[in-house]
Amino acid sequence: MILLLLAVFATFAAVSSPLVFAESEVFVVKPYLQLGNSAQLKKSEQLEIVWGNVTTKAPQKWSIEWQGASEKTWRKTDKVTTTPMPIPSLTTTLVFSLTRATIDGLKPGTKFNYRVLKNNEIVFESHGMARKSAKQAYRFAVVGDIGAGSPGQTAVVNQMELQKPDFLVIPGDIVYNSGRVAEYLVRFFPILNSDTSAANRGAPLIRSTLTMGVIGNHDIALTNAWEGTDFSTFRDALGYYLFFFQPLNGPNKIANSPNSTRIVGNADNQKSFIDSAGQRFPCMANYSFDYGNSHWLVLDGNSYMDWSDPKLRQWVDDDLARSKATWKFACFHQPAFSVDEVHSNEQRMRLLVDIFERRGVDVVFAGHAHCYQRTFPIQFKQDNKNLGGLSVGEVPGKIIVDKNFDGKTRTTPQGIIHIVTGGGGAKLYNKAPFSSIEPWLEKYVYAHCFTICDINGTTLKLSQIGTDGNLVDQFKITKSVTVGAADMKGAADTRPKTAPLKK
Ligand SMILES: [Fe+2]
CATH class of the missing domain: 2.60.40.10 (Immunoglobulins)
Known part of the structure; x- marks a missing residue:
């Protein structure tokens, strides 16, 4: 046998x-x-x-x-x-x-x-x-582009576990190269759920830490002539919809409807996938959830999504408007703002930034570019409001930069801070040439690293940590007015004691 x-x-x-x-x-x-x-x-x-x-x-x-x-x-x-x-x-x-x-x-x-x-x-x-209440302090980790089966991945996972996050969010490219079940069994579970902790093994992280997935381009068995995930070629494709069990409050409920992961190929294989995934396919590509005093909106940024579609935009607007959380985060794979040499022209997620700004999103987390990037707080005024459709690439507009914010003593941003945290272990991107560095970019780090956020009431501290536990970036955001402020009075800091950061 x-x-x-x-x-x-x-x-x-x-x-x-x-x-x-x-x-x-x-x-x-x-x-x-x-x-x-x-x-x-x-x-x-x-x-x-x-x-x-x-x-x-x-x-x-x-x-x-x-x-x-x-x-x-x-x-x-x-x-x-x-x-x-x-x-x-x-x-x-x-x-x-x-x-x-x-x-x-x-x-x-x-x-x-x-x-x-x-x-x-x-x-x-x-x-x-159990998930923490709005009155409790908490710590979360974010890192994408993680399932490469590489030494960078095992080291990132090992360091991340030392930080004892309360939950982990993976903004896409969960497992390479195609998001297949067989790949999860080799490059995801043995490393993120290793019995032992070591830089060359990973750590027993996800057995104790709630983990949220976000669908990326490597999670859909993308091929050059992609017209849908092909169940003739990849019978065990779309492991995302099989291994994750997450809220089913997304807008798309029907298989192969517009703006959803499309499947093609062998009909029997498609059926067995759908039977296993149930309602999660295709609904779970987009969802939202609450943790502590934060609200998370998780979106599918893949190229089959038309985020200029009025119905989709309404769903995003309604979801964010409904939430009274102190902190609002949006999370998706393809960044709205990136200077990397591979994906910087892939800007379709900018189509939603007006809604994020209107509804008070504080930080956007993405991956896709295998590096770390942090923008200044920015506001985006899209030039052509009618831009959209499936072929949208660049989304030009005016970017208003808040350079008064320094994240240390001046900590109230005017605009959203966009984070790319795609250093989870996949091959690092080359350093962008100096001429491509935009004035809206505050920090760019070419290293395997991950994000840790500590939230205590109206204060957020973001730390970007490398594979040696070294701190590669850190800043703080504070809020003067918040819905949840009254709830925080007297709240104990229940964060676990963790390994000290090396500065
Ligand atoms: Fe990636």
Whole structure:
């Protein structure tokens, strides 16, 4: 059987080191935490525990137990949902599936222990924390372009885990080269959910840290003549819609409707994908969620999206207008503002900046360019308001720069700060020539690195950290007026103690 499976995974040409799974293996994917379809904070929070296993003829009865960190008794559920995963060539007696169960009844910010049981035997133990309330301080990490299977990726993940973020957001290019299930099994899970922490291995990060995904161009099996994700060529494509369980409050509910990930090719393979993804395809490409006193709007920036479409713009406007959160963040893969030599003309996400500005977005996070970039606080006045459509490239306009903001003593920005944090491990881009540096760009770093943000009420501190734990950028934003300010009085700083930054 082992030899058979070795042969199976060796057929995934895009994956360099073949995996071997045997019936005796408990997990193909070790348990990790997901938010599930829960956009808004509740008094009683829940999370999903998700794991991958191969089903065999031998009976498998899965259950989970959990307890608040200060509780003595364990709560238990054997209500699990198992979804077959579309990996080709596995025998009918050995099917790869994802299984998940819900942990619920948690007060916001509660730390908990959990354990996964197979046939009533404990096979995995870890811990996590429920989403924090608007009254609590919190720390999050953001880094994109991460799943390259590279030394840069393992070092970034290892350092990121040392910072103990409460949650992680990955703004696209989650796994290279095509976002296939087989690639997740080699370049994503073994590194972001490694049993041990080391610069050349990664860390046990996502088993304890809530992780949010954002779809990028390498997550849709993009090819040169791309007319849709081709399920004849890539039967296990679009792993994003299979491995992530996130809010289903996006605008597109119907497969292959305009402004959604399009699928083509073998009809049976398409069907098995849709059966596994369920409502998540194509809805989960765009969604929003709350964490602490922040609201996050996650968008699909891929080239099939026409963000000049009035219905889509209305959805963005409504989502941001509805939120009363102190902090508002937008997050997508393709940056609106970038000076890199590869993607700087790919500016379609500028089409939404007027809405972001009107509705009080503070920071935009993107990836795509394999580097770190930080703009000054900027306001964008688009020249041609009728610009749009699927072929839009450059989006010219006037950029008003707030150079009074210094992020140290003058910390109230006039405009949005746009961050590119695409240094997650993919091959770094070449340094842009000096002439291409725009006056609206404050900082550009050519290194593998990641973003850590600490929010305590009306103060945000952003730290960009390299693979040695070195600080490559840092700034602070403060707000004088906020909806949530009254809530913060007397709120304790509950951030975990973390490794000191090397300055
Ligand atoms: Fe990338």
